[in-house]
Amino acid sequence: MTDSEGKYARLTSLEDLARYRERVRQEHDPQRPRVRVCMTGCRAFGAVQVRDALAREIEEQGLAREVDLVETGCHGLCAGAPVLAVDPYGFFYQHVRPEDASDIVGTTLKSGAPLERLGYDVNGTRVIDREQVPFFRGQRFVVLRNCGQIDPTRVEDYIRRDGYAALARALSELSPEDVIEQVKASGLRGRGGAGFPTGRKWELARSSPGDKKYLICNADEGDPGAFMDRGVLEGDPHSVLEGMAIAAYAIGADEGYIYVRAEYPIAVRHLRIAIAQAEAMGLLGSSILGTDFGFTVRLKEGAGAFVCGEETALMASIEGRRGMPNPRPPFPAQSGLWGKPTNINNVETFANIAPIVLRGGEWYASVGTEGSKGTKVFSLAGKVANTGLVEVPMGITLREVIFDIGGGMQGGHEFKAAQMGGPSGGCVPAQHLDLPIDYESLTAVGSIMGSGGMIVVDDATCIVDLARFFLNFVQSESCGKCVPCRVGTRRMLEILTRITQGEGREEDLEALGRLGRVIKDSSLCGLGQTGPNPVLSTLRYFRDEYLAHIRDRRCPAGVCHELICYIIDPEVCTGCTLCARKCPQGAIAGDKKQPHTIDAAQCVKCGLCLEVCKFDAVKVG
Amino acid sequence: MTEHVEELDLAALERIIAAERVTGRAALIPVLQQAQDHYGYLPEAVLEEIARRLRLPLSIVYGVVTFYAQFHLTPRGRHTIRSCQGTACHVKGGKAVLEALQRALGIRSGETTPDLRFTLETMACLGCCFLAPALLIDDQYFGKLTARDVESVLEQFS
Numbered sequence: 001m002t003d004s005e006g007k008y009a010r011l012t013s014l015e016d017l018a019r020y021r022e023r024v025r026q027e028h029d030p031q032r033p034r035v036r037v038c039m040t041g042c043r044a045f046g047a048v049q050v051r052d053a054l055a056r057e058i059e060e061q062g063l064a065r066e067v068d069l070v071e072t073g074c075h076g077l078c079a080g081a082p083v084l085a086v087d088p089y090g091f092f093y094q095h096v097r098p099e100d101a102s103d104i105v106g107t108t109l110k111s112g113a114p115l116e117r118l119g120y121d122v123n124g125t126r127v128i129d130r131e132q133v134p135f136f137r138g139q140r141f142v143v144l145r146n147c148g149q150i151d152p153t154r155v156e157d158y159i160r161r162d163g164y165a166a167l168a169r170a171l172s173e174l175s176p177e178d179v180i181e182q183v184k185a186s187g188l189r190g191r192g193g194a195g196f197p198t199g200r201k202w203e204l205a206r207s208s209p210g211d212k213k214y215l216i217c218n219a220d221e222g223d224p225g226a227f228m229d230r231g232v233l234e235g236d237p238h239s240v241l242e243g244m245a246i247a248a249y250a251i252g253a254d255e256g257y258i259y260v261r262a263e264y265p266i267a268v269r270h271l272r273i274a275i276a277q278a279e280a281m282g283l284l285g286s287s288i289l290g291t292d293f294g295f296t297v298r299l300k301e302g303a304g305a306f307v308c309g310e311e312t313a314l315m316a317s318i319e320g321r322r323g324m325p326n327p328r329p330p331f332p333a334q335s336g337l338w339g340k341p342t343n344i345n346n347v348e349t350f351a352n353i354a355p356i357v358l359r360g361g362e363w364y365a366s367v368g369t370e371g372s373k374g375t376k377v378f379s380l381a382g383k384v385a386n387t388g389l390v391e392v393p394m395g396i397t398l399r400e401v402i403f404d405i406g407g408g409m410q411g412g413h414e415f416k417a418a419q420m421g422g423p424s425g426g427c428v429p430a431q432h433l434d435l436p437i438d439y440e441s442l443t444a445v446g447s448i449m450g451s452g453g454m455i456v457v458d459d460a461t462c463i464v465d466l467a468r469f470f471l472n473f474v475q476s477e478s479c480g481k482c483v484p485c486r487v488g489t490r491r492m493l494e495i496l497t498r499i500t501q502g503e504g505r506e507e508d509l510e511a512l513g514r515l516g517r518v519i520k521d522s523s524l525c526g527l528g529q530t531g532p533n534p535v536l537s538t539l540r541y542f543r544d545e546y547l548a549h550i551r552d553r554r555c556p557a558g559v560c561h562e563l564i565c566y567i568i569d570p571e572v573c574t575g576c577t578l579c580a581r582k583c584p585q586g587a588i589a590g591d592k593k594q595p596h597t598i599d600a601a602q603c604v605k606c607g608l609c610l611e612v613c614k615f616d617a618v619k620v621g
Numbered sequence: 622m623t624e625h626v627e628e629l630d631l632a633a634l635e636r637i638i639a640a641e642r643v644t645g646r647a648a649l650i651p652v653l654q655q656a657q658d659h660y661g662y663l664p665e666a667v668l669e670e671i672a673r674r675l676r677l678p679l680s681i682v683y684g685v686v687t688f689y690a691q692f693h694l695t696p697r698g699r700h701t702i703r704s705c706q707g708t709a710c711h712v713k714g715g716k717a718v719l720e721a722l723q724r725a726l727g728i729r730s731g732e733t734t735p736d737l738r739f740t741l742e743t744m745a746c747l748g749c750c751f752l753a754p755a756l757l758i759d760d761q762y763f764g765k766l767t768a769r770d771v772e773s774v775l776e777q778f779s
Contacts (some may be wrong), residue, residue, distance in 0.1 A: 044762035078751030144777060159708035160663070219775050223744035224707035263703075264748060265760055298642075303650055304690030306745065320649035322688040381750030388751055419708065455708045455750070469711050473745055479688075584724055606724075607717050611768045 008155065008280040013290040014168050017283075021165070024156045032068060033109045034087040038148060039071040039416050040234040040266055041227075042082040046098070050082050054102035054256040058109070061102075067109050073235020073270075076386035077388075079407075080120070085130060085148065092130035093118035135386050138405045140367065141377045143351045144391045148237030152270050152559035155277040158238040164283055166354035170246050171291050174357070176206060179250040183353070185361025187373030189484035192218055192309075192346030193374075193424060193451045194526070195439045201343060204333040205251040208341035213253040215295075216337065216344040218314060219260040219267070222306040223422030226453035228377040229347035231389045233260065233267035234352070237274035241297060243294035244282065244352030246357055246567055248295040251343050253551035255296055259314050264299040271299055305362055306477035310525045311344045324479045346451070372438035372449075382455040383410045392437070399433040402456055413458035417541070421450025423470045424530030426537025428462065446537040448530070462559035463542040464549055467535045485528030488519040492535060496614065501562040504550035512563060513539060558620040561605040565621050568609075570595035572617035579609035579618065631670045633659050638674050645675055650655055662693040680712060698733045698740035700778045703757040707746030714767065715754035719743060721768035722756075725775060739778070 010418065011017050037051050051071065058064055075083050080094025086108050093104070097116060107113045119126030120133045127133050158164070170179050184199030190428035202353045205213065217240060221229040232240060244256050260268055275297055278284040286294040300318050307313045308323040315337045317323035336342025352374060356364045365373045372394040381387045385407035392401055398418055402408070409415055417427040425446035428435065435441050439449050457466065492515050495508050516532030523529045539546065548554045557561040568579070568588075575593040580586075589602045590596030598609065610618040632636050637655045641648040648760040652671055663686060672679040704719045719730065726734055726741060733740040747757050752764025756774065763774050 041749060041751065044749065044755070044764045078749075081751065173656035221748065222745065224711075225709050225750055226746070227748040227750060230748045261748075263744065300651070301654060303654065303692065305688065317650065318647070320685070322685055379750060382712055383752065387709075387753075422708065453708070455712065457712050461712045466708075466712065469708065477745070606720055608721070608768055611717065 008277055009574075010280065010281060010282040011289055014172050017159070017164060017168055017289055020156075021159050024160045027166065028160055031088050032065075033066065033089075033112075034068040034070055035084055035104065035109065036070045036072045036075075036087065036148065037084040038073065038075050040073045041078050041231075042074075045081040047082040049098045050084070050096050050101065053098035054104065055103040061105050061110070063105060063109060067105075070151050071153075073147045073152050074144075074231045074389055076139075076144065076231075076389045076391075077133075077386060079386045086388055090113070090130050091115075091128050092120065092133055092136075093128075094120060102111065120552055135388075135390075135405055135407065137509050138396065138400055139391050141395050142355050142392050143232060143239075143348055143377050144235070144389065145355070146239060147231055147389075150236065152237055153273045154237050155238060155274065155281065155283075156250065158236070161269055162358060163238055164242055164355075166357040167242050167245050167283070169522055170249055170288060170357055171289060171293055176250045176252065179246060179357060180206060182357055182361040183250070185357045186212070186352075186364035187361075187368070188349065188352055188356065188364065188614060189372065190202075190346060190351070191231070191348035191376070191451065193421065193448065195449060198345060198349055199386065201333065201345070202247060202250050204331070205253075205341055205343035206308070208333050210341045212255075212340045212609055213251055214337040214340055214342040215244060215248045215251065215256040216311075216314065216318070216342060217255040217256065217258040218309065218311065218344055218346045219258050219264075219346070219517045220302045220309045220314060221261060221264075221451065222309045222477075223424070223451055223453050225379065225381055225419070225422055226451050227379045228389060228452040230264050230267055231377070231379075232347050232351050233264065234270055237267075237270045237349045238278065239354060241274055241278055241284065243353035244344075245288065245295050246353050247345065247350065249293055251341075253343065254294055256300075257300050257318055257337075258299050258473060259302060259308070259318060262303065268299070268301060275299065286488075296383045305479070306473075307479045307525070307527055309577075310527060313525065314344070315342065322479075324481045325527075327524060330549060348452070369436060370437045371440050376449065376452060378452045378454045380406050380454050380456070383413060383443045383458040383461070384456040385410050394438050395436045397434050397436055401437070402433070406456070409456070409458055413460060416457050416461060417463070419455040419466065419534070420453065421448040421530075421533070422453045423473050424448060424526065424533055425450045425453070426533045426603060427457075427466075427541060429541040446533075448533070460557055460559070462500075462555050462557035463538045463545045464496065464500055464555075465557075465559050467538045468493070468500055469536035471531070472498055474527065478527060478531075482522075482524035482528060484519045484522040485531065487522065488515055488523075489528070489531055491515060492519070492532065496535070499546065499549050500555070500560040502549065502553040502560075504546075506547075506550055508550065509539060509546055565600055565603065566598050566603060566605065566607070566609060567619050568596050569617050569619055569620045572615055574615055574617070576614070578612050578614070582608050582612045584608065629660070629664060629666050631666065634667065634670050634674065638671075645667055646677060646681075649675060649677065649682065650689075653682075653686060657692060662696050666695075694735065696737065698737050700738065701740045701742060703744045703747065704730070705747040705753070705755040705757070706743045706747075707748075707750060707753075709750035709753040710746075710755055713753040717768045718754045718756065718766050718771065721771040722775075725771050739775070750766050 032594045113130040116126045119128040188198045189195040312326040313323040332342040377391045426530045478485045480486045573595040580588040672682045730743045756763040
């Protein structure tokens with residue numbers, strides 16, 4: 001961060017920015033061999049070692065002056081981690097190990113030849129060309145346009161790819177009202193989950209009386225199973241800053257905050273670097289690009305409270321208070337941060353703004369469905385083959401996302417449901433796989449678009465246990481201010497827990513439905529208003545599975561501890577004694593080389609025997 | 622990092638508070654975050670000093686500290702283990718990994734080992750669902766774990 005401050009000279013006019021862009025474009029030879037390594041999500045699988053090995057090989061093979069090694073954000077296909085791309089050939093390599101570096105440099109960088117073994121597997125054939133990899137084919141990149149393409153710590157990379165051109169256009173050619181018109185014409189709706197039209201929101205903030213207004217970026221991505229915003233913040237932080245600056249110009253704000261999860265250390269670091277660079281270059285701060293528009297951005301790290309993703313709670317947290325929501329109205333546009341008119345949008349919403357302003361609202365609205373325009377980023381996870389970040393046009397079907405882009409189910413299991421929208425959302429069952437993904441269709445089947453978490457579950461996932469999981473989350477994150485959420489979700493959790501323990505009663509299902517509806521109607525904020533959704537949607541589609549727990553005292557997926565038992569198949573057991581040694585209860589007995597048995601009375605059903613058995617002799621009964 | 626109460630050097634707080642661009646209540650959470658980074662946790666004397674310097678009632682400071690999961694009133698282990706219990710980790714066996722951690726360390730989630738080697742926490746989601754089930758130890762991620770892997774992971778931290 002300190003390096004960047006001296007390195008970047010202030011741009012004092014729109015022409016300055018254009019000249020700077022021209023210069024960095026000339027310095028960038030698109031034909032020069034270039035390895036782009038994901039250095040964010042792929043770290044956990046050894047991206048650092050891969051990068052170091054590549055750097056060493058480039059040096060040793062004498063290519064240091066001829067090739068570039070670029071550290072980028074997420075490429076999307078996290079299942080293939082560590083991944084990298086090689087320009088100008090358009091190759092995409094996955095599961096790269098440090099040992100592969102020598103061949104990558106010697107074969108691909110030196111002579112442009114592909115390494116088949118690192119390609120994407122399609123029925124035994126290795127696909128090297130990124131454009132042909134099924135995972136990328138159905139996608140359309142607007143928000144993730146730069147993720148994986150650029151070094152997120154270099155503003156010049158962002159500027160080379162039209163970065164800050166939209167801000168320059170807004171400041172030179174468009175009035176604030178024009179900007180709002182473009183955003184309205186784009187049909188963009190808030191990507192945080194609620195889907196309120198962004199242009200309309202800005203209009204409300206602009207027309208709200210007051211000479212001091214604030215702009216906030218909600219980067220408190222807390223839904224379990226969601227990492228879209230993390231991908232954008234880590235891989236392309238300037239796209240968020242530029243979107244914020246344009247929004248500030250449109251609504252008339254001169255001060256902004258990014259409220260980011262402290263649990264995202266790389267995102268925080270990249271944001272800090274990006275803010276320092278933008279300030280040094282006069283792209284943030286006072287008299288931006290020599291105009292009389294000024295806008296400063298501050299970073300606020302969240303302190304670990306899910307409810308702070310709710311906008312009134314978020315503002316309370318910025319003000320240094322306990323993050324508890326307040327009733328609306330007044331809406332933030334009327335009275336927000338420190339009582340001033342405030343506009344809050346989510347990370348992905350802001351990342352959409354620059355392309356809209358640059359290419360026009362109509363261009364954006366040409367993609368999508370009647371009520372849902374543009375693209376949406378989803379984090380695909382769970383029992384799907386290609387876990388990762390995907391960006392698709394609105395209106396695409398769930399089947400295309402999960403089976404074409406996502407590569408289908410892991411391990412040949414059967415698709416059971418897609419859980420969308422996290423703790424506020426619902427499960428979409430197999431019968432709705434051909435549903436187009438848009439705000440209205442998803443709501444009609446009892447789910448929501450949400451912020452973009454998409455967890456795919458298979459027959460080994462217990463739906464009742466999943467519903468209980470979400471409710472447990474809502475209950476522990478409930479701030480306690482209003483009774484329906486604080487007490488109501490606890491009662492629901494007690495009932496669900498009882499069902500998963502085999503002590504459910506048939507009237508419980510009726511009670512869950514009734515409680516859920518009342519909590520939704522009467523809670524103060526979005527947390528409680530949506531918290532019962534996972535239960536209500538699973539009751540709708542998986543009632544039989546609830547009934548199996550209640551009537552038959554049986555968990556069909558073999559998940560709920562109290563309803564299953566572990567047994568050792570004497571035909572398969574070799575008597576290796578490993579399970580007996582690992583069992584924390586000493587519940588497994590048997591002589592060496594003789595089949596072992598589990599004492600059900602002592603077993604606590606931790607499942608460790610199943611985990612450790614090398615012969616698959618332990619079964620769930 | 623962790624210091625005993627009697628040896629606390631409260632002068633560091635002066636530096637932290639002076640560096641904040643805002644004062645009073647708006648500075649409270651950032652000051653608490655930095656104070657915790659410095660002291661390892663938030664001892665009573667530190668909270669009292671923060672309250673005094675920011676001119677806030679101690680009850681307000683305490684209320685904020687206990688509201689947010691990130692703040693700690695007791696000493697922490699040298700390494701913080703965050704066991705992800707998000708949705709993807711939940712459906713892929715995250716609970717078994719947590720149970721194995723609790724067995725291996727002899728503590729429950731939210732506790733610290735008596736030798737101050739580890740503090741064990743659960744997180745609703747680390748935001749790296751492709752690693753499920755995942756662990757974050759300090760700033761190092763571990764993914765696609767089973768209960769079997771737990772001991773070899775812990776051995777990497779002393």
